[in-house]
Amino acid sequence: MSLIKENLKYSKDHEWILVEGECVTIGITDFAQSALGDIVFVELPEVGRTIEKGTAFGVVESIKSVSDLYAPVSGEVVESNTDLEASPESINESPYESWMIKIKLSNETDLSELLSSDVYQDVCNS
Amino acid sequence: MTELKNTHLSDIHRKLGAKMMPFAGFDMPVQYSSIIEEVKAVRQHVGVFDVSHMGEFFVEGPDTYNFIDFIVSNDVKNVEIGKAVYSPLCREDGSVVDDLIVYKLEEAKALICVNASNIEKDWDHIQKYTNDFDVTMRNASDDYSLLALQGPDAEKTLSCLGFEKELENFEYYSAKKIKISDFEFILARTGYTGEDGFEIFGCHAGIEWAWEKLMTAGVTPCGLASRDVLRLEVAYPLYGHEIHDEVTPLDSALKWTVKLTKDNFVGLEALRSYEPKFRLVKLSIEKGVPRQGYTVENEQGVVIGKITSGSHSVATGRGICLAHVEKINFPSDKKFFINIRNRRFEATYHAKAFVQGGHK
Numbered sequence: 001m002s003l004i005k006e007n008l009k010y011s012k013d014h015e016w017i018l019v020e021g022e023c024v025t026i027g028i029t030d031f032a033q034s035a036l037g038d039i040v041f042v043e044l045p046e047v048g049r050t051i052e053k054g055t056a057f058g059v060v061e062s063i064k065s066v067s068d069l070y071a072p073v074s075g076e077v078v079e080s081n082t083d084l085e086a087s088p089e090s091i092n093e094s095p096y097e098s099w100m101i102k103i104k105l106s107n108e109t110d111l112s113e114l115l116s117s118d119v120y121q122d123v124c125n126s
Numbered sequence: 127m128t129e130l131k132n133t134h135l136s137d138i139h140r141k142l143g144a145k146m147m148p149f150a151g152f153d154m155p156v157q158y159s160s161i162i163e164e165v166k167a168v169r170q171h172v173g174v175f176d177v178s179h180m181g182e183f184f185v186e187g188p189d190t191y192n193f194i195d196f197i198v199s200n201d202v203k204n205v206e207i208g209k210a211v212y213s214p215l216c217r218e219d220g221s222v223v224d225d226l227i228v229y230k231l232e233e234a235k236a237l238i239c240v241n242a243s244n245i246e247k248d249w250d251h252i253q254k255y256t257n258d259f260d261v262t263m264r265n266a267s268d269d270y271s272l273l274a275l276q277g278p279d280a281e282k283t284l285s286c287l288g289f290e291k292e293l294e295n296f297e298y299y300s301a302k303k304i305k306i307s308d309f310e311f312i313l314a315r316t317g318y319t320g321e322d323g324f325e326i327f328g329c330h331a332g333i334e335w336a337w338e339k340l341m342t343a344g345v346t347p348c349g350l351a352s353r354d355v356l357r358l359e360v361a362y363p364l365y366g367h368e369i370h371d372e373v374t375p376l377d378s379a380l381k382w383t384v385k386l387t388k389d390n391f392v393g394l395e396a397l398r399s400y401e402p403k404f405r406l407v408k409l410s411i412e413k414g415v416p417r418q419g420y421t422v423e424n425e426q427g428v429v430i431g432k433i434t435s436g437s438h439s440v441a442t443g444r445g446i447c448l449a450h451v452e453k454i455n456f457p458s459d460k461k462f463f464i465n466i467r468n469r470r471f472e473a474t475y476h477a478k479a480f481v482q483g484g485h486k
């Protein structure tokens with residue numbers, strides 16, 4: 001049973017999203033890290049890059065597979081967690097502390113499409 | 127689609143929480159805990175793999191070793207009884223049907239262990255040559271389960287099965303029949319990890335008994351994913367990747383298994399005059415994971431090859447791969463670049479395996 005936090009929003013691509021005003025923090029969920037297995041490489045965008053909802057903003061590689069990270073919202077990258085490049089395994093160990101990027105939201109209506117923890121739970125169960 | 131087969135131990139794997147995945151028609155355990163932990167267990171202590179999907183053929187009769195020596199490219203005949211031999215199995219044109227291990231159990235009886243995905247293909251291929259020899263063959267794949275106990279602690283771990291008396295003068299690549307606790311086993315000091323270790327063939331009930339004993343002794347259960355990392359770290363070829371129907375052993379760094387001085391074997395004539403198309407190289411990169419199918423380029427950006435297997439090395443922390451590089455375009459400066467998602471990463475060329483296994 002994977003861990004889902006109630007105070008976060010989620011995407012169907014198994015990302016968690018912390019919304020604080022117009023600042024949005026993004027990581028991958030416990031379900032995602034467990035499905036990927038041992039994560040050994042992360043590629044994140046540089047600060048200042050504009051990313052668009054639904055497009056790939058980075059890559060996470062486990063021993064078994066390579067997966068694109070899809071932006072759940074559009075905006076400008078204001079912080080990128082480069083620590084993860086040196087210790088990608090921390091995503092397996094603590095997915096909800098291992099944030100990947102912080103975005104300054106460009107379109108607030110994007111938030112309405114994010115999933116609540118209850119709905120995300122259903123996504124994981126289906 | 128044909129239904130997935132289970133190994134005899136599949137339910138036990140599921141109870142242990144293994145992730146299961148279809149492989150060669152079997153529902154196989156891919157990982158139990160984490161691939162990294164399983165790799166470390168085998169390199170540092172001991173791990174056990176259920177590899178019961180592998181195929182087992184018995185060859186019996188006065189011509190046993192004349193026959194096997196004729197169908198495989200390596201030298202089987204001149205190796206003592208009680209030893210094992212790794213060899214490719216080739217067609218007349220030199221292309222690879224499979225790779226296998228021959229276990230020389232008795233003067234007139236051998237076990238051949240083949241890849242699960244090739245059981246039928248190998249059987250059909252080998253059957254074509256039986257008529258000229260006084261041998262009988264039996265496909266015992268459904269009757270046997272197989273465990274691979276691998277790692278520096280494998281030898282002392284065998285005492286939990288009561289096998290310790292069997293290990294005198296039992297060096298790497300030895301094999302023998304043993305009887306323990308009313309079960310008959312074939313014990314071989316072989317494996318696919320580069321570490322010291324054993325493969326234990328037995329009836330399903332006997333292997334279940336052995337598995338439970340090994341679990342009680344605290345041996346780490348390991349899945350196919352860690353097995354793949356382990357074999358790639360020591361640069362062992364895998365059928366379907368480095369060797370397949372379209373290449374010969376000479377394209378894949380297996381010259382040592384092709385004895386062109388033998389009087390005859392299937393594929394000899396073709397291999398004697400064969401000019402290899404590829405060289406199999408070992409490359410690594412500092413960051414990222416080189417994967418099967420990615421292209422290899424020279425310094426000028428010309429595509430000169432393709433990755434046949436790639437992964438992340440647990441021991442070195444680097445991305446590692448084996449790649450087929452076109453022999454005519456082999457760069458004399460040994461500068462190789464790997465193209466990952468349209469970015470070029472300069473690779474380190476390795477003359478030796480990425481990891482030196484500890485087998486004796």
